Amino acid sequence: MSIQGEGGIRVASADYLRELRALCDQRGWLLMLDEIQAGMGRTGAWFGHQHAGITPDAMTLAKALGNGFPIGACLARGEVADLFSPGQHGSTFGGNPLACRVGCAVLDIMVRDDMPQRAAVLEARLLTGWRQALGNHPNVLAIRGQGLMAGIELDRSCKELVRRASEEQRLLITVTRDTTIRLLPPLICDEAQIDDMVARVARLLASNAVDRPVRLTDPTALANLQGE
Numbered sequence: 001m002s003i004q005g006e007g008g009i010r011v012a013s014a015d016y017l018r019e020l021r022a023l024c025d026q027r028g029w030l031l032m033l034d035e036i037q038a039g040m041g042r043t044g045a046w047f048g049h050q051h052a053g054i055t056p057d058a059m060t061l062a063k064a065l066g067n068g069f070p071i072g073a074c075l076a077r078g079e080v081a082d083l084f085s086p087g088q089h090g091s092t093f094g095g096n097p098l099a100c101r102v103g104c105a106v107l108d109i110m111v112r113d114d115m116p117q118r119a120a121v122l123e124a125r126l127l128t129g130w131r132q133a134l135g136n137h138p139n140v141l142a143i144r145g146q147g148l149m150a151g152i153e154l155d156r157s158c159k160e161l162v163r164r165a166s167e168e169q170r171l172l173i174t175v176t177r178d179t180t181i182r183l184l185p186p187l188i189c190d191e192a193q194i195d196d197m198v199a200r201v202a203r204l205l206a207s208n209a210v211d212r213p214v215r216l217t218d219p220t221a222l223a224n225l226q227g228e
């Protein structure tokens with residue numbers, strides 16, 4: 001995958017993906033990518049691997065393809081696509097007409113509204129906002145992401161924060177790899193909602209600061225922490 005979601009929001013470098021493609025080409029191997037989390041516009045491109053300018057031989061899609069309606073898909077191109085024939089890739093509910101119709105409608109709307117572009121625009125706001133608000137936080141090790149797939153890595157377990165985020169900040173977050181807060185906000189968020197989310201996460205982490213006091217040098221961070 002081009003971004004490890006469960007692995008702590010680790011973005012594969014473009015060089016790594018290009019070398020992987022070259023290696024597969026040299027050896028006659030297939031390059032198969034899982035785009036279930038990073039696909040469908042999430043990272044600011046339709047699929048995460050497009051940031052590296054490569055094309056996989058096969059890729060998987062699900063979740064966002066149905067915008068909540070259950071669907072999964074395996075896409076293959078060229079010679080690889082020719083390897084599949086009817087009956088070889090079966091599943092009880094695979095390819096059912098309703099799910100496929102939903103997937104087509106989701107794609108139509110996402111193309112119409114250029115949702116990948118939306119994610120690219122909001123990425124800057126989200127990551128810059130967090131870097132300003134949390135750059136000096138004593139427990140924040142890294143802020144990383146691509147498009148609206150973003151994570152904040154702490155120097156300690158942050159599982160407890162999931163409950164506190166919903167109770168204290170009315171914010172739903174998940175934690176991956178024990179120490180990384182993962183946020184995949186809806187692509188239909190507007191700018192104000194992104195700013196609000198940045199502020200809520202900053203407030204959550206401000207009350208979580210341990211070891212050393214939070215050093216605040218940035219006026220935006222100060223405003224966020226005061227709940228302005």
Ligand SMILES: *Cc1c(COP(=O)(O)O)cnc(C)c1O
Binds near residue numbers: 001005036037063072
């Ligand atoms: C959810 C998820 C899967 C599993 O998808 P299914 O449709 O349940 O098979 C695989 N990979 C990633 C990255 C996922 O997020």
